[in-house]
């Protein structure tokens with residue numbers, strides 16, 4: 001796999017970033033709330049009626065409703081997991097809204113004039129270009145006069161997908177990229193075949209809840225032999241108050257295909273914690289490759305730990321076919337609480353999984369994140385590079401599992417797990433689980449913990465950088481290997497985020 | 508240019524006095540050398556001037572063109588035109604040398620209210636300066652000082668100095684660890700920067716460097732004080748006779 005051997009230094013990337021960082025100021029940039037966008041809510045709480053309501057709002061067939069109801073019944077018998085190193089206030093699951101959508105989306109608009117200007121304003125604040133705003137808002141024909149920009153965008157606003165760009169061009173290539181609710185209606189055979197096969201509805205408390213109440217999300221299918229002609233990207237935004245966001249993403253890379261998928265998240269500042277419980281399933285067939293990159297920038301709560309997003313996410317990739325590959329890259333800077341372990345099931349012989357992660361926790365943030373590499377096939381390879389940064393009073397835990405099954409002969413794993421501490425009141429923890437059940441496989445684990453070095457900061461400052469610039473530079477250097485694994489546009493955004501999320505962590 | 512008066516410095520952590528009243532004035536365009544036995548306080552003086560933590564100034568002052576250095580943050584001193592070539596340059600893993608340089612250059616430009624240097628202009632400038640110092644493109648891409656040889660680190664300091672164009676340059680044992688050819692390169696680099704508006708304070712143990720960079724004034728430092736000041740001959744005297752006579756004389 002190319003990324004395994006690639007150590008080339010992308011000089012341009014971090015420079016651009018430092019520039020971008022210089023331009024950015026203020027703390028949480030996406031923290032406005034669009035309270036004057038009129039929302040349509042289902043009543044608070046969750047029960048079989050709510051599940052039915054969500055299903056009918058999405059005009060789903062009976063089989064989908066049955067699937068949801070079965071998940072709900074199971075969920076009622078489950079209890080909240082408490083093994084993670086997180087202190088979380090009890091969530092009252094009956095005190096949340098499970099469905100909210102902008103009223104203006106009830107009937108799809110036909111032209112830009114018909115779109116709620118507030119919604120367009122939101123896209124603009126998110127940095128989505130105007131032309132794409134038009135497409136996102138579902139304006140017909142807007143796609144034709146788009147300039148060169150090869151990123152297709154799907155935006156999910158609270159519970160509903162508000163539109164997907166570049167559909168026509170993707171269709172030409174045979175790629176299906178649409179909201180999951182649309183996929184359930186238009187491509188039921190694909191959804192039926194794959195949904196829940198990687199993360200079964202019984203998987204864990206949050207995944208089961210998601211299976212019952214997921215309202216929307218993205219769907220990708222890349223047919224055999226097709227290299228997706230552009231990056232696919234989804235923006236998730238939680239806007240409505242007291243709302244849980246439960247998206248469901250399903251990505252299928254058929255034999256010999258390739259796709260790179262980006263996911264970005266933001267939420268407004270709210271005093272009350274908001275819940276995000278997503279499920280991402282990826283199926284990778286023979287010789288196919290999927291790159292999945294996330295820049296997660298949910299609202300982390302204020303300096304005192306009030307508010308913020310509780311982010312409980314189940315992400316899993318199933319490398320079903322021989323020689324299939326998956327690469328997870330994540331930059332986790334937001335959320336009050338993060339509980340997330342993107343995993344790889346390396347089922348096919350010679351399949352490969354990689355996990356690159358930057359997790360930054362500042363103030364009172366808590367991050368418990370890592371990955372699972374489950375080696376089932378022969379000669380499977382995995383690589384884990386985790387960079388955890390803690391500042392303020394934050395707690396950052398890496399939790400990783402590497403499991404070599406008896407049949408996974410001659411498999412290899414390499415894990416590198418580095419923690420960086422800024423200040424003396426934060427914590428970093430590394431919890432690696434390793435199981436090797438055959439004698440021809442090899443597992444390597446390296447872990448380091450260091451403090452931001454005063455000599456490095458002084459060196460930078462003696463050259464004219466201020467303290468925050470110096471910290472951002474040193475931390476970006478610490479994260480380099482992971483930043484390099486991101487697609488270019490994302491790498492820059494990520495580096496800027498690193499700087500922003502560490503603001504106020506020194507001095 | 509640089510004016511230090513009665514500067515007394517203690518360590519912050521423990522009760523220990525390192526500088527015990529330093530007086531030193533470097534005029535515009537002048538080159539001064541400081542020599543002195545190990546542990547006499549030469550590096551401490553350079554750190555205190557550039558604003559490193561861990562020291563406490565108990566008396567005296569230091570000004571750069573009349574501005575109080577001791578009152579400024581390290582980055583403000585840099586923007587005011589002070590530069591220290593470190594005796595032990597610091598490694599910064601993962602940060603490209605070029606990135607570091609450009610961030611530094613633009614930070615200083617910003618502090619002075621100038622526009623940022625465009626990527627193209629910057630690149631042209633770095634390449635030219637690096638070539639003079641025989642620093643190859645590969646080294647510009649590598650992380651700052653990581654895995655650099657001793658001599659490469661020193662040359663890299665001079666490259667930074669050339670890019671930042673400070674007016675007061677302090678070189679702390681930049682000659683240590685340099686081979687004969689590198690010493691020539693570095694000296695040429697320094698000499699090329701000599702100008703009416705730019706002054707140098709060169710800390711060294713060896714006459715060798717001063718053969719290349721001719722000082723106007725030579726100071727001898729011992730036990731936290733300047734014990735003797737003279738012309739270039741003073742360095743020759745140290746080279747030939749060591750410090751014993753000078754120290755005895757100062758007693």
Ligand SMILES: Nc1ncnc2c1ncn2[C@@H]1O[C@H](COP(=O)(O)OP(=O)(O)OP(=O)(O)O)[C@@H](O)[C@H]1O
Nearest residue numbers: 518525543544545546547548549550551552561594
């Ligand atoms: N942080 C510190 N902690 C303890 N002692 C210190 C510290 N900084 C300086 N010193 C002491 O102060 C004295 C002066 O040190 P300094 O490094 O300034 O000497 P120098 O003249 O540069 O020596 P050299 O020629 O060996 O470089 C030494 O005795 C040194 O051990």
Ligand SMILES: [Mg+2]
Nearest residue numbers: 549550551594
């Ligand atoms: Mg010294």
